[in-house]
Amino acid sequence: MPEPEDLLDQLLGKRVLILTGKGGVGKSTNSAALALIAANRGQRVLVIEVDAKGNVPDFFDTRRVGFAYRRLHKGVWGLSMQPKDSMQEYLSLMLRVPGFSLRPLQGFMEYTSNAIPGLKEILVTGKIYYEEKAVGEGRPRWDLIVVDGAPTGHVVSQLGAARHLAELVRTGPIHDQALRVADMLSDTRRTALVLVTIAEEMPVNETIDLARRLTDDTDIVPAALVVNQLQPEVVAPDEMDEFKKLVTRDGRKGFLARYPEGEPLLDAADMMLRTRSQAEHLRTVLRRTLKLPTLTVPFVFQRNHGFAFTRTLARALEEGG
């Protein structure tokens, strides 16, 4: 398994990174941090938010974006998927539907997309494909595309949709385009799916479940795992045993004799140690079941999730935990 540093290099060497995970585990913050790292290394990065209400721009202290990409930071641009705009672009740019029939056709297709499974989803993955292919000034417009992807519950149907659609619609431009998108998504040289989790029970179970469903229902193999929000190391590893003694009954007595007001410090240490040991256990489970190269990210004790937070997180990711 590669060292964290190599793993990060490997990931940033792809064309497309897609992040997924249970809600609340830090998909968006990690998308922002990865984009920032790549940009700091001189890449031109596009962040695509699959959710129209995505908040990645918040992590660059800038206002929300729409379907047209906009600069978020030096080297980082962003856009968010908007159903109407993306249908129009899909029809006109990707399927090359002539302008005069666009408007009535769009209405029809929006309606049809409720019934043809995969059609809505392919607007998202189709857009990723389109931007991956986009050229500006004689070279690819983006060095790297980071996708703040769908949560675990929806990502399988979203990523699998292109392949399914190609089977359901057996000829014609939609079929051809769906195939190309599906091929890009399953091409491990170009695309890496990154599973993000925290070391808590439900997100871990969901991540394992997700990996199983990806294997069963798609030809996409996850490339890496990010374990976010781990308890940071408060002491050097060789001092850990001594630290643990502090919160035992005798250790407490000694500390409280010196600092009678110090009980909350001991309780907070106890909370941290118990959280750690839960996390250790879950990380073992993850390691054994998923066998994925892993980046670990320490918990960032910061109040606000603005650019300062993103910068701290990026640094933590680069250090690999």
Place this chain on the structure above:
Amino acid sequence: MSIDRFLKPGVLILCGSDGVGKTTIAASLAVRAAMREEMRVAVLTIDPARRLANAMGLARLGNRLRPVKLEGARRAGEPRGELVAGMLETKSAWDELITKQAGGPAKAERILTNPFYKEISGAFVGSHEYIAMERLYDLEQSGKYDLIVLDTPPSRNALDFLEAPNRMTELVSGGLLGLLARPSMFAGRVGLRMFSLTAKPIMRIADNLLGGSTLTELSQFLVSVEDLYGGFKSRAEGVYELLGRPSTDFLVITTLEDVPFEEARFFVEKLQEAGMHLAGAIVNKRLPSYLLDPAATNLARRLVERSPPLERALAENFLAYRILGQRDHDLMARIEDLGVPLLGSVPKMIEPVHDLDGLLEVAELLVSGA
């Protein structure tokens, strides 16, 4: 006002952002209700929460509701009621619904094997939300349960489940079907006529894009589910009627973090707009108040300056957690912003709940920590 008020005959629906602990709270409330009241209680969860299943003494949760042996709980004495638990499995729930509604095994088979159906039941966005409401309706209609506790599917479009029945009706109803084909009143069902595919240029382009037979196949699918339309429509109406009943209560669950908190506000707003009865809010994973203790804070600030490494580490750790404690405190101070009464809070649990007693303890903390 205690949460116990709402553990009464009717329906209790838990809403909240992903990861706030809806499923655990749903199970806890259901166990408490069944222990304390002479009620038949059903709890239906959305997450494949194996540990919760185990905590209730079940190997796993599935579409079929299974009885929970409440005698396993030591905490609350003799159980007075009964409890069954199940989980929503979208695919099998759909198959069941179609089999029941199709009007005959042959018709059901035709739908179940249709490629569009296969894709729709698994992947169709909103199908999960729809089927959750469908199951709720079914359980309620069965008359077998006094109280049904349901947690809602995690979804960014918070209240998809409220809109799902209507959207489904719309999909199956006239609109698209009418556009594509006339399952004609004149020619009988077999004589499906692609009335306008060649007549309208738009349809010609669409047909071209979709590759020849797709539209035909789609219309055939829609014709085959057309019979279900009446059923869907009346059931959707039934679901709305059930959701709006005075005996149906909604609980909004949140943690004291910015995103779930904002989402909780959004839930409240939408539920109120929809005229639903909001019982109140529950705060989960609350951090201990000792993190803000002034004397301890002063001590920690002193110790980080100059002291041996272990004591410094102890102080640093406290101050780090204190930041989170402060966030908790600040959001708690804004709890009225939610616009609904706070019914209780549960402290952050580090070790997961693993048995009935653990679930009962969560419920007790919820009642006592109001």
